Amino acid sequence: MIRAQAALETRMLLRNGEQLLLTVVIPALVLVLFSTVDVIDTGDGEAVDFLAPGVLALAVLSTAFTGQAIATGFERRYGVLKRLGASPLPRWALMTAKTCSVLVTEVLQVALLIAIAFGLGWSPHGDPVSVALLLALGTAAFSGLGLLMAGTLKAEATLAAANLVFLLLLVGGGVMVPLEKFPDAAQSVLQLLPIAALSDGLRDVLRDGAGTPWADLGILAAWAVLGLGAAARFFRWE
Numbered sequence: 001m002i003r004a005q006a007a008l009e010t011r012m013l014l015r016n017g018e019q020l021l022l023t024v025v026i027p028a029l030v031l032v033l034f035s036t037v038d039v040i041d042t043g044d045g046e047a048v049d050f051l052a053p054g055v056l057a058l059a060v061l062s063t064a065f066t067g068q069a070i071a072t073g074f075e076r077r078y079g080v081l082k083r084l085g086a087s088p089l090p091r092w093a094l095m096t097a098k099t100c101s102v103l104v105t106e107v108l109q110v111a112l113l114i115a116i117a118f119g120l121g122w123s124p125h126g127d128p129v130s131v132a133l134l135l136a137l138g139t140a141a142f143s144g145l146g147l148l149m150a151g152t153l154k155a156e157a158t159l160a161a162a163n164l165v166f167l168l169l170l171v172g173g174g175v176m177v178p179l180e181k182f183p184d185a186a187q188s189v190l191q192l193l194p195i196a197a198l199s200d201g202l203r204d205v206l207r208d209g210a211g212t213p214w215a216d217l218g219i220l221a222a223w224a225v226l227g228l229g230a231a232a233r234f235f236r237w238e
Helices: 002-015 017-036 047-077 080-085 091-119 128-150 155-172 184-190 194-206 214-234
Strands: none
Touching (some): 002 091, 017 047, 047 155, 128 155, 128 214, 194 214
């Protein structure tokens, strides 16, 4: 059941032009624009070396959180989830299938963004296993939070809130602007956000060649447990 539902979710996701704009076009534009135009001070080194890991984190955010929250919220509104709730598919299996479909989409996203980054002169370093762990835990964290929002708020509220959170985290999550640019008090809070943990962890590995970023992985794991646990508990079919 999970495999069949995951395949259906993936086909629906890839056929949705609006979601493809959010999940593919916007991260690619951010990477190209701010890597080639000197608008933001990204510190020492090439801008693409700072931006590429952050944009990979942005891709996870856009797919696992924003896109999934909006799509699932309107599925609730139109009664799709109500019909699924009457099927043998349990709530946790639906969430698992949606998360699997997100992972498939992210593989395509990451491949495209890496190709663009290489074309811009990106020189990554570090352990690919650590990168995979960060992306997987980031996906689980954002997927849980997106499903929690979609399963508890009305569709219109989910649409507005998911887009607002996306914009706020794009600016204040360490994706484009280094967290060091923010006041010390704000840094201590922003560093605990899943987008900051994911972008900083990827940057430590891919730009600086650091070892496994256990602190960032711990933050992402905590958000994943919190988000998925709350979604499984409070998600409503209608």
